[in-house]
Amino acid sequence: MNAHSARAIRARIVQGEISAHEILDETLARLAGAEPSINAFLTVDEAHARSQIDALAARLANGETPGLLWGVPFSVKDTYNTAGVRTTYGSRVFEDHLPSADAELVARVRAAGGILIGKTNTPEFAIHVRTVNDLAPETRNPWDVTRTSGGSSGGAAASIGAGVTAIAIGSDGGGSVRIPAALCGAVGLMPSRGAIPRGGGRIGTRRFSSAGPIALDALDAAALYFAMAGPSQHDGLTRGLFPTGVSGSSEAVKAPRIRWVGESGVPGVEPDVVAAAAAAVRTFAAETGGRVTESAAGMRADEFNPAFYRMMQSDRYSTGGRELLEDSRTAALLTDYARHQFQGAAKLTPDLYSAAIDVQLAAMEHLAMVLDGVDVVATPTLGFIAPSIREGEIALPEDARRGFVSFTFLMNFTGLPAITVPCGLVRGMPVGLQLIGRQGTEGMLLDLAARFQDRVFRLPSSPTAKHETVSATERTRP
Numbered sequence: 001m002n003a004h005s006a007r008a009i010r011a012r013i014v015q016g017e018i019s020a021h022e023i024l025d026e027t028l029a030r031l032a033g034a035e036p037s038i039n040a041f042l043t044v045d046e047a048h049a050r051s052q053i054d055a056l057a058a059r060l061a062n063g064e065t066p067g068l069l070w071g072v073p074f075s076v077k078d079t080y081n082t083a084g085v086r087t088t089y090g091s092r093v094f095e096d097h098l099p100s101a102d103a104e105l106v107a108r109v110r111a112a113g114g115i116l117i118g119k120t121n122t123p124e125f126a127i128h129v130r131t132v133n134d135l136a137p138e139t140r141n142p143w144d145v146t147r148t149s150g151g152s153s154g155g156a157a158a159s160i161g162a163g164v165t166a167i168a169i170g171s172d173g174g175g176s177v178r179i180p181a182a183l184c185g186a187v188g189l190m191p192s193r194g195a196i197p198r199g200g201g202r203i204g205t206r207r208f209s210s211a212g213p214i215a216l217d218a219l220d221a222a223a224l225y226f227a228m229a230g231p232s233q234h235d236g237l238t239r240g241l242f243p244t245g246v247s248g249s250s251e252a253v254k255a256p257r258i259r260w261v262g263e264s265g266v267p268g269v270e271p272d273v274v275a276a277a278a279a280a281v282r283t284f285a286a287e288t289g290g291r292v293t294e295s296a297a298g299m300r301a302d303e304f305n306p307a308f309y310r311m312m313q314s315d316r317y318s319t320g321g322r323e324l325l326e327d328s329r330t331a332a333l334l335t336d337y338a339r340h341q342f343q344g345a346a347k348l349t350p351d352l353y354s355a356a357i358d359v360q361l362a363a364m365e366h367l368a369m370v371l372d373g374v375d376v377v378a379t380p381t382l383g384f385i386a387p388s389i390r391e392g393e394i395a396l397p398e399d400a401r402r403g404f405v406s407f408t409f410l411m412n413f414t415g416l417p418a419i420t421v422p423c424g425l426v427r428g429m430p431v432g433l434q435l436i437g438r439q440g441t442e443g444m445l446l447d448l449a450a451r452f453q454d455r456v457f458r459l460p461s462s463p464t465a466k467h468e469t470v471s472a473t474e475r476t477r478p
Contacts, residue, residue, distance in 0.1 A: 002216075002217065004163065004166055005166050005216075005217050005219075005220050006069060006072045006166040006167050006215070006217075006220040006223055006224070007217075007219060007220060007223065009023055009071065009072045009073075009166060010066070010068070010069060010070050010071060010072055010113075013066075013070060013071035014066050014070060014071075020053040020056060020070075020071035020115065021050065021053055023071060023072075023073065024046075024049055024050065024053065024073060024115065024117070027073040027117060027164065027165060028044075028046060028117070030162070030163055030164050031044065031117070031159075031164045034142065034159070034162040034163070034164055035164075037140065037142075037145045038139060038140045038141070038142050038145060038149070038158045038159070038162055039121060039136060039137040039138060039139045039140060039155075039158075040120055040121055040139055040149075040154075040155040040156075040158040040159040040162065040164065041075070041118050041119065041120055041121060041155060041159065042078045042086075042088060042090070042118075042119050042120065042121050042122075042135060042136055042155070043078070043085060043086045043088075043118050043119040044117060044118035045084075045085050045086075045116075045117070045118055046117070048084055048085055048116065049073070049115050049116060049117045049118075052110070052115050052116065053071070053115060056070065056071060056113060056115075066113060067111065067112035067113035067227075068112045068113070068223055068226065068227050069109060069112040069113050069114040069167070069223060069224070069227055070112070070113030071113055071115060072113065072114050072115065072166060072167065073114075073115045073116075073117045073165045073166075074109060074114045074115065074116060074117070074165055074166075074167045074168060074169065074224070075116070075117055075118055075119065075120045075155075075156060075159055075164075075165055075168045075169070076106055076116060076118075076119055076120065076168075076169045077119070077120050077122050077126075077152075077153050077155065077156050077168070077169055077170045077171055078090060078119035078120060078121065078122050078155070079122055079125070079126050079152075079171050079201045079202075079204065080103040080105065080106055080169065080171070080200050080201050080211070081099035081101060081102060081103045081106070081200045081201060082099060082102055082103070082106055082116060082119065083099055083100060083101050083102045084098070084099075085098075085099075085116065085118070085119060086098055086119065087099050087119060088119070088135060089122070089124070089125055089126075089201065089202050089203065090121070090122040090123055090124040090125060090126070090133040090135060091124045091125060091133070091134075091135070091333070091334070091335075091338070092134050092135060092333040092334075093324060093330045093333045093334070094202070095135060101200075102200065103199060103200020103201060104197045104199060104200060104232055104234060104235075105169070105196055105197055105200065105211050105228045106169070106200065108227055108228050108230075109169070109224065109227045109228060111227075112227040114167075114227065117165065120153070120155030120156040120158075120159055120168060120170075121133070121136060121139045121154060121155030121158075122151070122152050122153065122154070122155060123151050123152050123154075123335075123337075124334065124335045124337070124338045125202070125203040125204070125316060125321075125338055126151075126152035126153075126171060126173060126176060126204070126205075126209075127152070127316070127335075127337055127338050127341055128151050128152060128337055128394075129150060129151045129152070129179065129401050129404040129405070130148050130150070130151050130154070130389075130394065131148075131149055131150070131151045131152065131153075131154025131155055131158075131180070132151075132394055133335060134333075134335055138389065139154040139155045139158050140158065140389065141158060141161070141183060141184055141386045141429075142158050142161040142162035142184060142185075142463050143161065143184065143185060143386070143428070143429055143430060143463045144386070144428070144429060146388055146389060147183075147385075147386040147387060147388050147389060147429070148183065148386050148387055148388075148389050149161075149180050149183060149184055149386070150179040150180035150182075150183040150184070150386065150404065151176060151179070151180060152171070152173070152176040152180075153168075153170030153171060153172070153176050153177050153180050153181075153188075153214065154180045154184075156168035156169065156170040156177075156180070156214050157170065157177075157180030157181045157183065157184040157186050157188065157214055158180070158184050160181070160184065160186045160214050160215060160216060161184030161185045161186055161216075161430075161463065162463070163216070166215060166216070166217070166220050167213060167214070167215045167220055167221070167223070167224045168213070168214045168215070169211055169212075169213065169214075169224070169228070170188065170211070170212055170213075170214050171201075171204075171209055171210065171211050171212065172188075172190040172209060172210055172211075172212045172412065173204070173205040173208050173209035173312065173412055174205075174208065174308070174309075174312065174401070174405045174408060174409040174412050175190075175381075175404065175405045175407075175408025175409055175412070176209075177189065177190050177212040177213075177214060177420075178190055178381050178408050178418060178419075178420040178432070178434060179381065179382060179404055179405070179408060180214075181214050181381075181420050181432065182381035182382055182420045182422070182430065182431065182432025182434075183382065183385070183386040183429075183430065183432075184386075184430065185216075185422050185430035185459045185463070186214050186215060186216055186420075186422070187213075187214070187215050187216065187217065187218045187220075187221045187419065187420065187421050187422070187449055187453075188212060188213070188214045188221070188419065188420050189212045189213050189221055189225055189417070189418075189419045189442065189445065189446065190210060190212045190408075190411060190412070190417060190418050190419070191210050191211075191212060191225065191229065191417050191442050192210075192415060192416065192417045192439040192440055192441075192442060193210065193237065193415030193439070194235075194237040194238045194415075195210065195229050195238070195417070195440075195442060196210055196211045196212075196225075196228045196229050196238070197228075197232035197234060197235040197238050198210070198235050198237065199234060199235060202319070202320050203316050203319050203320040203321055203324070204315070204316070204319055205312050205315045205316060205412075206315055206319060207311060207312075207315050208308075208311070208312055208315070208412040208413065209412070211228060212225075213225045213228070216459070217450075217453070218419075218421060218446055218449035218450035218452075218453055219446075219450050221419075221446060221449070222443075222446040222450070225442060225446065229442070253375060253444055253447065253448070254288070254289070255288055255289040255290045255291075256284075256285070256288060256290040256375045256376060256448060257290060257291060257293075257373070257374040257375045257376075258281060258284075258285055258290055258291070258292045258293070258374060258375070258376055258377075258378050259292075259293050259294070259295050259370060259371070259373075259374040259376075259377045259378070260278060260281050260292050260293070260294045260295065260377075260378050260379075261294075261295045261297070261298060261299060261370060261377055261378070261379045262274050262277070262278055262294075262379065262380065263296075263298035263299065264298065264299045264301045264379075264383060264406035264407050265298050265299055265300045265301040265302040265303065265406065266301045266302055266305075266383075266402050266403055266406035267403075268383065268384065268402075268403045269380075269383030269384060269403075270383060270384040270385065270426070272426050272427075273380060273382070273383055273384055273385060273426050273431050274380050274383055276423060276424040276426055276431050277378070277379070277380040277381075277423055277424075277431060277432075277433045279424075280423035280424060280433050280452075280456060280457060281378045281433065283456050283457075284451075284452050284455070284456050287455040287456055288451065288455070292378075293374065295370055295377075297366070297369065297370055299379065299406065299407060299410055300363075300366060301402070301405070301406040301407070301409070301410070302402075303359075304359055304362070304363045304366075304409075304410060304413060305402060305405070305406075305409065306359075307355065307356035307358075307359035307360060308356070308359075308360070308363075308409055308410075308412070308413045309401075310348055310352055310353065310356045311353065311356050311357075311360070313341060313344060313345035313348065314345055314348055314353060316341065316342070316345065317342055317345035317346065317348075321338075321341075321342040321345060322342070322346070324342065325339065325342040325343065325346065336394070337394065360413055360414070363410055363413050363414055364414045366410075367410060367411075367414050367416060367436075371436070371437075371438060375437070375444070376435045376436060376437050376444075376445070376448065377435070377436040377437075378433060378434065378435055378436075379407045379433075379434045379436070380407055380431065380432070380433065380434065381407060381408065381420040381431075381432030381433065381434040382403075382404060382407060382408075382431075382432065383403065383406065383407065384403065385426055385427060385429040385430075385431060386429055407434060408434070411436060415439060416436060416437065416438065416439055417436070417437050417439065417440075417441060417442050417445055418434055418435065418436045418437070418445070419434070419435050419442075419445040419446065419448075419449050420432040420433065420434050420435075421433055421435070421449040421452050421453060422453075422457065422458070422459045423452075423456075423457055424457060425459075430459060433452070435448055435449065
């Protein structure tokens, strides 16, 4: 277990080997070293973090048992409200916004003993696949700062990839946890619809988006997921859907039946990236006694994507985009890409929305067919490595997104969970393997990702240790 993992940090603090203040000092030192080059944070609040640590001592004195994340520093994507810590949603409109209450999922992590250190960078209202806005410099990839970190949880993923904290909260509306996690060499989970309470933000995709954990280690991602997950009296979608166990016990999970899908339906993939993910799947099956079958169906992203984005646009427009667009003062503060998306949403008709629902049902049937007879579906998380940043060139979301989301958005569209885990390096950059399950199988996905990291491939703890990257096969080779 890495000394900087969330589990190791908690154990050292609880056993008295180190204080939570000392852990925070180490975390802030790593942040200071990484931040000038990657721009992962919009807000860092050391004083707030130290006050939380002091509150832990009072909780212990009152007889509280240390929680799952006791003393562990974490960050929150700046799309979720944090009491007493600036929350901007990546927008100049809310540049000085200071919430009075936490989003429920944030409150749950704090209750588990997590120490909030700050808010990570996001495109305005999580709209873009690059983490760029008008508040701060663009977030860059810690493996190569000339390349993008992806989006929209690019700040969270870059900070994890750089080793700043062990865990970070992102959000995923079309791949926004999994895409940047894959590009930055991290594990990222998009849970089933309803697994984690919604709310605590503005102008979101309430139908398709979920908070999700990002970590270098799948078991750390599991710890953060279980801290956030579970029914909420404030969100009826969560009732009756309880988090499942991390370790699966069925024979099918011990020897997973995997269906490989290497075709997204959108051009622009890099063959060596897809080949790396395919080879990783075959190795994993061999290591676990599982088996792999291939599907010729593909993800059919070109067919389903337009309807998905019509519904997503409508969500953002109805949850606050309309008000911002119709007020000349706030409209002038919007990024070009946010303004463009709200203007497009204003033109959508009931007929188009109704037709999109029909497409959504077809997408559900398609994924049910692909999952039939297997435990998980495996795909590349993306079909390419992190693209280079072209300064001053920011494509509109619909022009930039298709390749990025072609393997990821269908799970948001249908409500199914998916996880990305690093599966190799291509031309020195991380690539991700995506595992997709049925609703409520987050525990199985986390377990499989942990076993993959243990038995097949694990990236080093940070890009500065690239030379330490080694596969499990190489570690055990005579």
